[in-house]
Amino acid sequence: MKATIAWKGDALFEAKTDSGHTLTIDGPPDQGGKNQGPRPMETMLVGLGACTSFDVMMILRRSRQVVSDCVATVKAKRADEIPAVFTDIHIHFEIKGTDVSPKQVERAIKMSADKYCSASIMLERGGVKITHDYTIAES
Known part of the structure; x- marks a missing residue:
C-alpha cells in the first residue's frame, strides 16, 4: 500500500492513493490554509x-x-x-x-x-x- 502526497503551495497538499483516488488536504487558515480540503x-x-x-x-x-x-x-x-x-x-x-x-x-x-x-x-x-x-x- 502506498500514497503520494504532493505539496501544492501554502498549506495545500494533494494525496494520491494506490487505488487511483485523489484527496485534497489543506491546513487551517491561521497556518496558511484556504479551507480547500480537510485537515x-x-x-x-x-x-x-x-x-x-x-x-x-x-x-x-x-x-x-x-x-x-x-x-x-x-x-x-x-x-x-x-x-x-x-x-x-x-x-x-x-x-x-x-x-x-x-x-x-x-x-x-x-x-x-x-x-x-x-x-x-x-x-x-x-x-x-x-x-x-x-x-x-x-x-
Whole structure:
C-alpha cells in the first residue's frame, strides 16, 4: 500500500492513493490554509470511522441483519501540548433497519474494535482511548 502526497503551495497538499483516488488536504487558515480540503488530523478520524463502519456493516450483513443505513460519528479530544495527539475518541453508530438485534450490533462493534479495524487497534496501541456506543432505529 502506498500514497503520494504532493505539496501544492501554502498549506495545500494533494494525496494520491494506490487505488487511483485523489484527496485534497489543506491546513487551517491561521497556518496558511484556504479551507480547500480537510485537515490532516481530520483525515485520520475519517479513516478510522470508515474502517470500523466497513467492519460493522460486513459483520451485520453476515449475521443476516437487515440494515438500511449506518452512520458513524467520530469525536476526538486532542492533547493541549505539541504534539497534539488524539487522547480520546468516541464513535457513535446510528443503525437503521428492520428488527436489528442490539446483541448483533454490540457483537459487530466489539469484533471491529478488538479484531478487524486496523486503524482502531493501531491508535489504541498508541495510547488513544477509544469508546463506542450505538442507537438503533426502525426503518
